[in-house]
Amino acid sequence: MGEGLRIVFYGADDFGVPSLKALSEKYAVVLVVTYKDLPGRRNQGRHPTPIKVVARELGLPVCEVSREELRSNNIIEKIKDLHPDLGVVISFAVLPEEIVSIPVLGTINLHPSILPSYRGPAPINWAIIKGETRTGITTFVLGKQVDAGDIILQEEVEIMPEENAGELRRRLAELGVPVLLKSIELLRSPGFKPIPQPHNLASRAPKILAIHRKINWHDKAINISNLIRGLAPTPGAVTIFRDMLVKVLKASPEKNEILVGQPGEILGLSKDKDGLLVATGNGTIVVKELQPEGKKIMQARDFWNGYKIQKNELFQ
Secondary structure (H helix, E strand, O other), X not given: OXXXXXXXXXXXXXXXXXXXHHHHHHOEEEEEEEEOOEEOOOOOOEEOOHHHHHHHHXXXXXXXXXXXXXXXXXXXXXXXXXXXXXXXXXXXXXXXXXXXXXXXXXXXXXXXXXXXXXXXXXXXXXXXXXXXXEEEEEXXXXXXXXXXXXXXXXXXXXXXXXXXXXXXXXXXXXXXXXXXXXXXXXXXXXXXXXEOOOHHHOOEOOOOOHHHHEOOOOOEHXXXXXXXXXXXXXXXXXXXXXXXXXXXXXXXEOOOOOOOOOOOEXXXXXXXXXXXXXXXXXXXXXXXXXXXXXXXXXXXXXXXXXXXXXXXXXXX
């Protein structure tokens, strides 16, 4: 806990776990604010957030809240009584100004994009969906507008050609640790001033909705591949096969064979038998992993054999 800095940490999902662990080793994390236990699927009871689980393992005090309770006087007074030096937010709700302004050094956010690009709750997904080849981590001081505060530090990374959102997310979570620690030291440095964002260059990364997940087979093969990568492993890009909802979890454009078919038509197995060749509006895509609704993830060959796919069958 050295150096005496008192930190209140706000987070919920696993993206913030590496950073919370690192902060607890170096500073005094006086409170971890996270969401109340979430309901599980199929009557499996309620589950704690990954941040709550790790905070308990580290012996840190935890405050569980709903989004509405963040604005309650009880929570605000609780945080004031701790006299924090700094607030750190990673993948959490928008905090009210009354909380943001409590710490002496302010409240900062760790965001997985190179701001002002991809402001919003799903920057990793949208960077891949839009075909970006680079992304990164930004730390910034919270202001009145979402993801629009002054920048403390940024670090870019390359997005690997077949990397999906889950893989990139894990990589950025680890990258965030040194960026966050260096950002805190910069904030404490005499004369340091964060840099305003160029708001005219801003782009959005809205919440992923059901409409965003639907594969449009009339689109280009590369765009469909990016959509599948950008939504894998969860929530997953979806299509319809024999009136059944199917997630498509792994695919790539076919570069060697020029095949003709109507968009969505399953043309056969690839030469190595590991993928389904599917026609698109421009080019062919190789689908390698699928998950029919209510079933386990299947490799393309097993899907082909198990469903005995016939000539001219389509993904809708």
